Amino acid sequence: MKLISATPSPYARKVRIALAEKGIPFELLTEIPWNENTTVPQHNPLEKLPVLLLDDGSTVYESSYILEFLERRYPDPPLLPADDDGILAAKRLDVLANGICDAVVLVFFERLRPEAHRSLPWMDRQLRKVFGGVAEIARLIGDRRYAVGDRFGLGDIAAASALGYLEVRFKEFGWRRQYPALSRYMDGLMQRPSVRDTVPYPQAISSAVV
Ligand SMILES: N[C@@H](CCC(=O)N[C@@H](CS)C(=O)NCC(=O)O)C(=O)O
Structure with missing residues (x-):
């Protein structure tokens, strides 16, 4: 699994924290999404990071949706309350x-x-x-x-x-x-x-x- 991230991005930080808390190994790919040479548009039609690149070639984007994805695919430890x-x-x-x-x-x-x-x-x-x-x-x-x-x-x-x-x-x-x-x-x-x-x-x- 790889994560396209940017160093100031609060949205990417949410995903990085969740991945770390869940102990999910990933490769951090740091980009500048505002520069013309960014690869982000190849993976997300909305042209925004964070983007999670999965090993099967599919992508997951939008920080809240990525966190939802992680919670469902990697429920332990949970990052959502039980109730x-x-x-x-x-x-x-x-x-x-x-x-x-x-x-x-x-x-x-x-x-x-x-x-x-x-x-x-x-x-x-x-x-x-x-x-x-x-x-x-x-x-x-x-x-x-x-x-x-x-x-x-x-x-x-x-x-x-x-x-x-x-x-x-x-x-x-x-x-x-x-x-x-x-x-x-x-x-x-x-x-x-x-x-x-x-x-x-x-x-x-x-x-x-x-
Ligand atoms: N709602 C999105 C916001 C993501 C976002 O705005 N990312 C910025 C970097 S901090 C970006 O890639 N912007 C490029 C653009 O809007 O063209 C999320 O939560 O993932």
Whole structure:
């Protein structure tokens, strides 16, 4: 099994954490999906990573769907709670995390435009989603050690990936200062090798994107 990933990608990080937690061996293929020479479009018509390349030649793409795929094909250890309420709570956090990251990506590329071409209303709209999404994650997690129930799982993977992404792309937000309990929660997650070994960092995009 191979995973096409990018070093800053919170979506790919979710998959890397899940693979590590489940002890599934895989080869990490690091690409820059925004560059013209990326192989991603050969494997995913939506042209986004992460993409899981299976040994039989088939592909699985979209981070939440990949996590669902892994949960069904490799159920042990589970990364979803056993009860419906727990599953729904974890998936809600995944929805929030993806929404935050999608908005951060939009702001990131808007900021790459020449200043005169940037849309401030558009950026404000996206930033509201980021601030609102993080506030909601902070409210849902409160001062617990794990996002849902008493063990590490999808909710934590999603929250850690989104919060870690903010540190790379939107450091000035300072979410740790605003949400001390969430900051302590993140420090706790960083004790796990799967989270610690996948800390995101930027890549140099060479192609024109916007
Ligand atoms: N909803 C997708 C988002 C994936 C995504 O936006 N990936 C970025 C890298 S972080 C990408 O490959 N973007 C290339 C593009 O949109 O053309 C997921 O959860 O996998």
